[in-house]
Amino acid sequence: MSHRHTPLSRRAMLLAATAVATAPAWQGWSSVAHAATGSALPESARALPLQATRLLPSPFADAVEGNRLYLLRLEPDRLLHNFRKHAGLTPKGAIYGGWENDTIAGHTLGHYLTALALMHAQTGDAECARRAAYIIDELAACQAAAGDGYVAGFTRRRDDVIEDGRLIFPEIMRGDIRSAGFDLNGCWVPFYNWHKLFAGLFDAETHLGNSQARGVALALAAYIDGVFAKLDDAQVQQVLDCEHGGINESFAELHARTGDPRWLALATRLRHRKVLDPLAQRQNSLPWIHANTQIPKLIGLARLHEITGNAADAIAANFFWETVVGQYSYVIGGNADREYFPDPGTISKHITEQTCESCNSYNMLKLTRHLYAWKPEARLFDYYERAHINHILAHQNPATGMFAYMVPLMSGSHRVWSEPFDDFWCCVGSGMESHAKHGESIWWEDADRPADMLIANLYIPSEADWAARGAKLRIETGYPFDGHIALSIPKLARAGRFTLALRIPGWCQGARIAVNGTPLPAPRIADGYALIGRKWKAGDQVTLDLPMALRVEATPDDARTIALLHGPVVLAADLGAADQPFDGPSPALVAADVTQGFAATPGAVPAYRTADIGKPADLSFAPFFQQRDRRTAVYFKRFTQQEWGVEQQAFAVEQARLRDLERRSVDVMHLGEMQPERDHGLEAKLSYTTTYRGRHGRDARTDGHFQFRMKVKPGPLILQATYWGEERNRLFDILVDGQKIATQKLDADRPGEFFDVTYAIPEALTRGKSTVMIRVQPAPGMTRAGPMFGARIFTPAGETRT
Template sequence: MSRRAVLLGASGTMLASATVSRAAAAIRLAAVPVPMQSVRLSPSAYREAMEANTAYLMRLEPDRLLHNYREQAGLTPKGLVYGGWESDTIAGHTLGHYLSALSLLHAQTGDPEARRRVDGIVAELVVCQSQGTDGFVCGFTRKRDGRIEPGRAAFDEIAAGHIHSTGFDLNGAWSPLYNWHKLFAGLLDAQLYCGNMDALGVCTGLARYLGSVFDHLDQTQMQQVLACEYGGLNESLAELSVRTGQRRWLLLAQRIYDGRTLDPLARGEDNLANLHANTQIPKAIGLARLHEITGRADYAVASRTFWTAVTDHHSYVIGGNGDREYFTAADSAAGHVTEQTCETCASYNMLKLTRQIYARAPHATMFDFYERTHLNHILAQQNPRTGMFAYMTPLASGTARAYSTPFDDFWCCVGTGMESHAKHGDSIYWHSGRDTILVNLFIPSKLDWNGIGLALETDYPKSGAIVLRVVDTPDRPWTLRVRIPGWSTRNSAQLNGADIAVAPDADGYLSLRRRWIEGDRLTVSLDMSLRLERPAGPTQLVSVLRGPAVLAADLGPASAPFTGVAPALVGDAVLERLRPEGDGYRTTGTGRPSDFILTAFAQQHERRSAVYLPMFTEVEWVTEQAMFRAEEVQARALALRSTDILHPGEMQSEHDHGLESSISYPVVYRGRNGRDARAGGFFSFRLQTRPGPLELRATYWGEERDHQFRILVDGIPVAVERLGASHPGRFFDRTYPIPVELSTGRSSLLIRFEPLQDKSAGPVFAVSCLTAKDKHP
């Protein structure tokens, strides 16, 4: 919704409209966000996050982010390339995020330097695009037979019908359509928020090139291409159609439709299990925009089905979703509380989708989800001390957030982080027509729109008191609607000091229509009682919340390893036995292995946390301890048979075993280190042996899907493994006999894991050489 505006005047100045431009639209939206130019943040944690983000944006050098674009255009770069993803084949995606972030920052604050940088970047892109005649411009490359080649080569092959597409690889390029979506989005934001019309010209040229490629492809070939992540390219092209009035871009947007994923959603089916979360969410965003433009009912059904499925059945308590970036089965979050939960990009995009769904049929419950995610995930993602961003937000007990470095990461979540923390005012106030204001978020701020001036004053969520002061008003009646969260059951309100009834309407709002006067003061007090929430499905896990804020056990500084036992709650009436202490609450006799303090998860930036706490009766706790001791006995028995063991992903263990690898990466999952190898790669190491029959034992996670690889011992294949979700919810071991002739007379063996074509190997979380079980004394 942030891009809904009309272009007025030859100068290209962008003015926010009272409603969405209907020139190319088929439906009228019921609510529209007040433009950010009319909102200014007051002091709060949100403004601190914006200021830290601004400092980081200004440290980045546009010429370094443009390095790959100039190089791909055959021009000499003006700055050294950045590291991380900007030095890989996905290079260039950050520039699109950066354009959006600067444009949003200019709208949110009026910062002139942000606009100056936007204009400079767009001018450079015009130069890059002008080096050819077909509109092509990009920063990405592709990898072929170990060589890095220009990104254009991938699309020359695609246009000729030669398509090789996997989830993140398209003809050797890393998600190039996703990459282009970020550039399109950044340019469209530059036009909308900074009035830069050249940005629209670059978009049009690039769309012309993309159309020329896709014109060569039939429907089957298009679906092959779209098997690779394409971001929200459908949304950008639909938006370009509205901005330019050219229907050809709308038709192109409709061709960018992944039928395998989207058709079931259009039938109202939740088909999300085991799909990469952030690949799918932008597709739904694009369908929501296409519904606004075309009125097609199937687009509306698909986007609403998707939103409902994610928010009701695929989300964690902090509002995030995904384990290792993938949706798990519906209502299975309790079985996936790990250190790889909640990719931040996915929440960034879910908030965008929430705004779109809300605009069609506003209801306060949608902003209950938005607020939860915005507070507990997006605000938690950025370290306000450094301005850096977390990729994942881990929820496993004892984990801490890992933040980016300024110039050597540039993950996708760095890009969306730049945007998220430039626009904290974009959804506080909405309007319906010209005489209704909806207050959806309780963030200290000032509104100046259409003759209405409001000041929102609060320390929420520390307290539940929200004050709205009228500082300017037109001489006519207008309606003020304040969201009453669904979790707040005992509420009160005063208008100019006099009590008024708090009876939320059918949409969940306290609504007041009157002829307001300057100085009017509405105070709404929400119920901030502690409560427990339990994830769906059979589980002993609970989370503690106060108002919208998720509380977490504080397990110490992130700089120190966590070696203790994960905290638990034991006994009855645990909430009644929480006592205020500092900024949080302490358990009193109900914490195990000892009492602990719960504080706001969003603020535990450099702490280790436990968000989900197992809750037991006293009898259940005794049983739990006995099971733990039995597992220790089993582990000791296995250790007696081991001749050697590698702990993949652990630096010292890998060094000691002479690990060699290519296209192979360490992973951490559910508290265990591991290692995988991607298509075309391998990893190998040496294990010590003993005389006699031997076995190789490897540990895998039981929900990998379609990972296929061979295992070799001293160059001889001993097994082909196919992992296919055979052990849901747990790690499992697989044992492979080692032929006696391979181990006889040898003190060590070279073990090698290598993927089959286009597949992955592992991840493997432990590999050991054992004496055969029936031969062990």
């Protein structure tokens, strides 16, 4: 959401600055360090209001328009279905599918409300404002019918019965608190759900001036406060062990808007200590926890810091940002694998089809804005721009308005797009917001003396009104594809002296600036900005040229794993249409100097083709974010010619091993694939398929199992199962025709690789049989079995199948 920042005291600003200065050194996104000759930037900054900016034709404007059309396709009454039903009112529309038809139902309404408010601010669309007002009227009617401020769309599942989510709160208030991380007493993330609703109400108040929105928020807040008032602090922490979004931010914001200390006290109490306290001590508490669960908590601490000046909250927010950007972020700016933070600094080992969850970058950009407001630094917007262009633009298809949950980086992977009315993932909701506000961070001003300095952070074609100077600003550019940027001041109330600060990206060398056609031979540089202080008048023009070239960027942990960029844009190799399979090897680049093996392809968009360095064949490269319906490769192993020869020899040895294993195989089971599972008579209970690193598999949950029939032959046989080496806390039994032959433990024993485990099958279990049933189930008292990524029965070495 967009925040209305409470002005900071000098003491609070000094605390924030200290927190930044003492944070660990940020590793950066390029080999080019920002020059600094002493800070002349303001102590704090604020973005120009979203409604002051209008986008000109560009990929960003295309994204906004595609999103606007999708927002208008959705029906508010269908999103309100459960809200009215649970209030005892007759729904006016059928419930949508996907997550809206599950126990997280209702979360989309909050995102939608925010998106409508932002879209109205960004474009002036009157229908968006009308819809938002209608939704708030309906929410108020639901509260009136409920009588106690309660309003929600979520449900709970109990014994396969779906019921009103309200029923969990009397249980919680009695101290009956049950959570498995995402489930609270049978309801999927209810406080996360409410955080989205609060955000939508606040944004409607901020951008639409809707006074009724605050009344709805206050009534709901009073209900929630009543729930937590019944709990001691240990019980509050139990509740917070379930993903709760940034509910701390909700109450911090409510306090900022009302001045009521009741809400500040609640916001402070809703601090998830298990995760946040170590961060405040600059200790990394993130490995192997769900990534996007954490980011909103830090945004909440950032908001609390802005209100209270608490230094520990600023330290935690800054340390978290530094850690995630420096240790967990991929070249596109996104983070996490399978939605979780792995061990720090292991990017090269986690390039899969399950990176990067789009909500993560949506939230990281929000956190970055907070940190920048406290202390403007170009490196913060170097990251912001990286993720904004290469992840946020990549996660929407502007032609359809649909969104990708994951934006995968594994070679041969592709984006999977949402359906308009039958998915409603979290990343659909955050996508509605992200693509309604592309103009929100282009221009910033000095928070204390807004008429003294104007900061250009993003080079997006646009026009903006700068109220502090009565000015109109205009940016014309082909950026991010072209480094020529023309900034002009078509209107200025009166001529006057102020400073224009232009961000010089960290990847850029040799930036050139001219004012009204006259070059500035040595512009003053401070903290990554070129500062132009002069007396400005209407009609003045500034041109900024940022030379762009092809460059290589290695992962922090492996210099041989690289990606290619042109200016701020990540490039990807085109591996074919998304609707066609890719079963080739991951491409590699073989050259002493990789960039010398690329030839530019003429056109407005940066494109290249390799010349005799791509293996197994040369490759065509284009901007990753635009390859929405293609299979791509973003990361590549690079080799010298000598290293490539060794690699080929190792490959030949492995292929010989696999051929020998195939000769000895009696049966092979490809778990997680429809036809093989049918062919092997798979039966399952509480079992789910998964795909990871291009391999399909299956797991089983509490009281569940999966079993399948495999062929056998007389004599000694071996069962082989494949696992991923970073699964944790798994203990499960493997049975053959009802007899346990092994108990398997998985506890991150083989990080970064798949591995095989073999189990001898007693000959008595196969004697006289042509098939046996293999069953996999959690060990007594355990919650997960597997996942198992395939099974094979084969004869010992020296024997072959008959």
